Amino acid sequence: MSADPYEQLLTDTLDVTRQSLRVNRRRFIQMAGIAGTLTIGVRVVHAGEGQEGVASAAQLNAYIRIAPDDTITLVAKNPDMGQGTRTSLPMMLAEELDVDFQRVKIEQALANATLYGRQTAGGSTSTPSNWDLLRRAGATARYVLLSAAAQQWSVPREQLTTDNGVVLHAASNRRATYGSLAGFAARQTLPDDKALKLKDRKDWKLLGKPQPHIDNLAVVTGKPIYGIDQTLPGMLFAVYEKCPAFAGKPVSANFEEVKALPGVKDCFIIEGSTDFLAWARAGAQPGVAIVADSTWNAISARKRLKVQWDESQASKDSWSAARKQAYAMATQPATVTEPIKSSGNVDAALAGAAKKITSTYGFAHVSHAQLEPMNATAWVRDGKIELWAPTQAPDIGLPLVATALGIEPTAVTLNITRIGGGFGRRLANDYLVEAALIAKKIGVPVKLQWTREDDMAHDFYRAAGFHAFTGALTKEGRIAAWQDHVISFSLDGKNAVQAGSIGPNEQIGMLLPNYRATQSFLPARMPFGPWRAPGSNVAAFATQSFLHELAVAGKRDHVELLLEVLGEPRWLDPGKGNSLNTDRAAAVIRKAAELGGWGRKLPMGQGLGIAFYFSHQGHFANLAHVSVDAKKRLTIHRVVVVGDVGPVLNPSGAEQQCVGSVIDGVSAMLGQKITVENGRVLETNFHQYPLLRMDKAPKNIELHFIQSDYSPTGCGEPALPPLAPAITNAIFAATGHRIRTLPISEEGFSI
């Protein structure tokens, strides 16, 4: 087990990818038949339980239900925050089942770790972790439907085919719909897992073809599908005020005055916990709740709320002081004696180098700023709770709610709503626990609504950090040594905060003969959490910029040097999805260079930049063409994105994710920065925390996939990390100015 739940999520995915299921929990495809409906699901069998035993429909997670009236229901098991899993996961089922995707019903699963296993949407894992499981569930259903038809018609099953929900016997011209066979199919023998044949990629009818998102109609007509849209009979509305300084606690407030305000039903303190060290386990932070008969009355009452805070244990963090300290540390040896990674003899290589380059990169804290502010709706009655919440991690949130209320997890029903943007923020479930505690106190249904200002002040931020590099070059311009002193924040003085350190499998330096990564810690007392492509999104900026610096210093072509560092085509840890494959890496780099016209002469003030990064099981190269004017104003003429995530399952969704990653990447690098002083965040809303708008967004983003035969992986994250260094490398090519700070507004650049 990894200490960090995000890392654990990534590791679990690999287990499933390799089909080496964890020994203490195994999954079996099972079925049940009730009232003529065929139900196919995957039953998670826990250690000690046998595989045998007929599953009841309640025990099955029921990925597929085929009713006698031919209503076919496919279950979307993971939350959808815009990454498209409510479309792509059912597509996997439908492909193997062979049904018309336009006619199936898609139903959102409840949060239920016992039935569904992991339901967390994060780390671009939804695709790889469900790929085998859901195709097998679909193929199993089709298998028993064929068995049923074969038996009814007394023909060999080999003579049967299927077509969009119908079993066909060509020789006798017989046909039967899945619905008509469902009841009988449920009494057939399940296929042996090894005998179950999955379709060849060339036979796909649905996968590999663009499918629009199944929720589009609901979105464009304004249907109530998001967490924030939930309403219940007699529901009240809550807001929640926390101390502006992290980990401050309320002592008292003008409760009586607030309770007398229009529409206010109650006002009270929630003790909560100031423990946000483990972001995934963080519950309600201490604060004051106001419950009213409308959102506006709650918000209005809050303007009159006066809380006396105890800040004795509160954060005193200062970004300006930490930044200063970091640049001082950059010139000193690392404070942690044990290196993160070390190979060869860096000191000897540095001593014997023809050229030595040192350079320090830094990046600021950022907020997630997903557009739907945190909210959750909860109803506590009869010792149980039901919640409706836009969470990325329902399987983490559900037990947190149970613990906070002192009830069993089985007494918690958690409905997974559509999510108005996640980006990692909703892997933490603090707002669910807050809503649960307020609902417990108030006893009627209640919707907790954070304001945008709450959201910006109490995020689980992407941690700032610094890389102090020393690189050595031979006189031929080869990289002889690479030293990376990572300076990151630490809450406990022992470990870097979430994504504060560097990903062990994605560092370009590990391909070099002499490589050393060391670390030093800056103290911090504030919440940190995963932000789209955690760790990678900033490590890529630092390392891929420094690689370009070395190329320039060694008078080498950047692409040529990149390919030289990758070396021979090989999969570093064969079979492991999270392991770099230099063959795939070289292919995406070459393709990006080719499509982007690498090496051509450009007019003064223009430049091309390239960067490669491997993260979240995806190999991506981005190439940018920019121009910069005398006032450091940037124009992004073109961004070329080349990726290899194996076969692309839904090209429309994949394009959205990759193009979105580019725009998100530009947005973040341009001017986003969270400034903490005296333990509190200074930015309050979008006027101080700019998100990229239509007029500034790059208009020309070209995406190319190399659709290799490796197992398919996700697109939510890996296109983002190489974006920032591709742009800053292009800025260097255009101007000779090396950007070493994110956001680039810190160095005077803008769009």
Add this chain to the structure above:
Amino acid sequence: MIRFEVNGKATAVEGVADDTPLLWVLRDTLGLPGTKYGCGVAQCGACTVHLNGAPTRSCQLPISALEGAKITTIEGLAGADGSLSAVQAAWMEIDVPQCGYCQAGQIMSATALLKQIPKPTDADIDTHMAGNICRCGTYPRIRKAIHSAAAKLAGGAA
């Protein structure tokens, strides 16, 4: 009591504070949650509705100022038979939404833009859509969908 029109329907609102923004009246009182709360300070455009035909941030519109006003929300764009407007249809055709949260506001702004400029240039789109933030980065598809809707509307008129 404030009397106004919402999506062609005479509507009366009583018992809410005068300063309640239209956004929260729509969402909490009138059961029309398609209009979204994003920032509350007219920065993100998620709450865009049409006020007498003009795109307006409903988070900044106090209910007391709306006597006699005509409001259109995302729920009022489709025909009574459920037929989608040209902009909604284009959004479906181009598969614009990712998380979809901002799209009601985007669609309201785009609808207003096409009423004012039936055949907008890219520069027109930049100007008229810059008030609507999309955190997922659907801008290229929004642009494409606006051009597509414009072409369909022009074709229909010819």
